[in-house]
Amino acid sequence: MVTTLEINTRGQGLYEFTDQLAALVSRSGISDGLCTIMIRHTSASLCIQENADPSAQHDLERWLSRLVPENDALYTHIFEGADDMPAHIKAALTATSLSVPVQDARLMLGTWQGVFCWEHRHGSHRRSIAVHIGG
Numbered sequence: 001m002v003t004t005l006e007i008n009t010r011g012q013g014l015y016e017f018t019d020q021l022a023a024l025v026s027r028s029g030i031s032d033g034l035c036t037i038m039i040r041h042t043s044a045s046l047c048i049q050e051n052a053d054p055s056a057q058h059d060l061e062r063w064l065s066r067l068v069p070e071n072d073a074l075y076t077h078i079f080e081g082a083d084d085m086p087a088h089i090k091a092a093l094t095a096t097s098l099s100v101p102v103q104d105a106r107l108m109l110g111t112w113q114g115v116f117c118w119e120h121r122h123g124s125h126r127r128s129i130a131v132h133i134g135g
Contacts, residue, residue: 001028001133004040008126009119012065012083014049014057017129018114022107025133031105033135037115038097040128043087044119045094051114064090087120094118102133 003024007017025035039046050056068086075085098115101108109115117127 005129007117014116016114028133030135045091090120
């Protein structure tokens with residue numbers, strides 16, 4: 001099964017889409033296999049992270065923003081705004097694709113794990129995520 005998911009973002013942060021992905025896996029007809037996802041953008045990324053305590057997500061966002069600040073004098077790619085080049089760097093430092101095993105038609109995530117789209121831009125975006133589920 002190959003399809004896409006669309007995730008709407010409202011600025012920087014982590015947006016969980018575990019439930020939507022799990023529903024696709026359930027409908028795929030694949031009992032045991034692998035679910036691979038890839039974000040189709042260069043200024044957002046993917047991650048598997050804790051989904052129980054939002055402070056973990058907040059801390060990740062603040063830490064990465066401190067690591068890759070806006071308005072660095074070294075940036076030359078600034079046409080789309082102060083958040084553009086940092087967004088590209090953040091996406092390069094994190095993951096743009098993930099693979100999660102599937103068993104009994106369920107994602108084999110841990111108890112506190114969720115799948116997130118990590119938006120690195122300030123504005124609202126509609127992010128497209130390619131999904132492949134195979135047995």
